Amino acid sequence: MTAQLSVPQQSIEQPSIGAYSTPARVAGPDEGIGLDELQLATRNHGLPLETLRYDVTPTGLHYLLAHYDIPAVDPTTWRLDVCGAVRRAGALSLDNIRRRERVTRRVTMECAGNGRARLRPRPVGQPWLVEAVGTAEWTGTPLAPLLREAGLPGYAVEVSFTGCDHGIERGIEQDYARGLPLAEALRPDVLLAYEMNGAPLPPQHGFPLRLIVPGWYGMASVKWLREIRVLAEPFTGFQNVSAYRFKQHAADPGTPVTRIRPRALMIPPGVPDYMSRIRFAATAAHLLEGRAWSGQAPVTRVEVSTDAGRTWADATLDPPDAPWAWRRWSHEWHPAEPGRYELVVRATDGTGEVQPTEQPWNLQGKANNMTQQITVIVRDGIAQ
Numbered sequence: 277m278t279a280q281l282s283v284p285q286q287s288i289e290q291p292s293i294g295a296y297s298t299p300a301r302v303a304g305p306d307e308g309i310g311l312d313e314l315q316l317a318t319r320n321h322g323l324p325l326e327t328l329r330y331d332v333t334p335t336g337l338h339y340l341l342a343h344y345d346i347p348a349v350d351p352t353t354w355r356l357d358v359c360g361a362v363r364r365a366g367a368l369s370l371d372n373i374r375r376r377e378r379v380t381r382r383v384t385m386e387c388a389g390n391g392r393a394r395l396r397p398r399p400v401g402q403p404w405l406v407e408a409v410g411t412a413e414w415t416g417t418p419l420a421p422l423l424r425e426a427g428l429p430g431y432a433v434e435v436s437f438t439g440c441d442h443g444i445e446r447g448i449e450q451d452y453a454r455g456l457p458l459a460e461a462l463r464p465d466v467l468l469a470y471e472m473n474g475a476p477l478p479p480q481h482g483f484p485l486r487l488i489v490p491g492w493y494g495m496a497s498v499k500w501l502r503e504i505r506v507l508a509e510p511f512t513g514f515q516n517v518s519a520y521r522f523k524q525h526a527a528d529p530g531t532p533v534t535r536i537r538p539r540a541l542m543i544p545p546g547v548p549d550y551m552s553r554i555r556f557a558a559t560a561a562h563l564l565e566g567r568a569w570s571g572q573a574p575v576t577r578v579e580v581s582t583d584a585g586r587t588w589a590d591a592t593l594d595p596p597d598a599p600w601a602w603r604r605w606s607h608e609w610h611p612a613e614p615g616r617y618e619l620v621v622r623a624t625d626g627t628g629e630v631q632p633t634e635q636p637w638n639l640q641g642k643a644n645n646m647t648q649q650i651t652v653i654v655r656d657g658i659a660q
């Protein structure tokens with residue numbers, strides 16, 4: 277012990293960050309999910325699909341994603357810095373923010389990595405299947421008036437948002453930070469939220485304050501927010517220029533991931549087999565139901581197939597209950613005979629975009645909105 281402590285500092289080789297950092301890669305043809313991916317998956321959980329039954333996802337069931345650790349934040353000393361290309365830079369306390377205009381918005385959020393684990397070849401990363409989604413009621417104050425009060429010069433183009441969380445990603449040490457075009461940041465529905473479902477933000481969802489950018493994939497909604505910086509140039513941080521891009525190969529600069537593509541999900545009918553989660557259902561009438569959403573334009577149509585996409589029937593859409601929240605759909609299904617059925621559901625949004633039944637592959641596995649497929653074994657005598 278003593279001998280170790282007496283070793284002079286300069287004689288110890290400085291370990292490199294890069295040597296410990298896992299590069300982005302695509303899994304081999306027969307390579308399963310690794311322990312590294314399992315480690316991420318146990319921290320960052322998805323929405324149990326049966327809880328699509330709730331209009332608003334109960335807080336503990338909302339999907340979760342944090343790149344690094346959940347930071348410890350003392351709300352009494354915490355401040356939000358508003359800085360950069362503004363006329364009046366300043367720092368706001370949580371009380372300052374709570375005294376501002378208070379609004380509540382119901383917003384469906386989805387991770388851009390949703391669907392990644394179903395891609396072939398499979399990009400290695402947080403292995404979402406289809407369940408990285410949730411809808412919450414976010415309460416806070418609109419961002420735009422706060423930016424305007426700070427004084428925006430005509431040359432401002434973007435705003436960066438920085439969290440209190442810190443880590444290393446692909447060899448680059450960083451605070452989690454994202455840039456957002458100024459026009460998006462000024463949208464009236466963009467919020468600085470301090471409550472989720474009527475209670476203070478829980479630690480995992482960004483306590484004490486987070487950004488909510490309705491319609492965008494989740495990476496834009498920066499948690500544990502500590503700094504808002506107005507920029508005269510586009511933001512060059514890692515999460516914008518390297519991560520969250522549609523790339524086909526490593527040298528491809530790619531295009532940015534922005535709005536949520538259309539997707540519908542179904543509550544798996546019947547009952548599951550414990551390990552395979554294949555469904556068993558009775559030869560009886562079933563009300564198939566679920567939710568559909570898009571961040572590009574409201575959902576206009578949901579179709580259901582019970583024969584692996586050979587034929588489709590229109591589902592019934594409930595009236596929308598909030599501009600940025602998912603929409604409930606339902607469809608009566610009465611399998612006439614016992615057998616194996618492949619259920620598929622697909623959404624169309626107001627831009628005319630139809631959810632694909634083929635995977636939109638990219639190197640980082642972003643925004644794979646390929647349709648969900650559920651195998652149901654129908655037989656007599658399964659308890660309903």
Ligand SMILES: Nc1nc2c(c(=O)[nH]1)N[C@H]1C(S)=C(S)[C@@H](COP(=O)(O)O)O[C@H]1N2
Pocket residue numbers: 338339340341342343344385386387388438439440441452480481482493494495496497498499500501
């Ligand atoms: N500071 C910070 N904000 C963040 C993240 C993060 O790792 N750090 N993850 C982002 C990603 S990728 C997603 S999908 C959403 C997830 O929000 P949720 O955990 O509240 O569902 O938060 C975003 N905001």
Ligand SMILES: [Mo]
Pocket residue numbers: 341386387388389494495
């Ligand atoms: Mo995400």
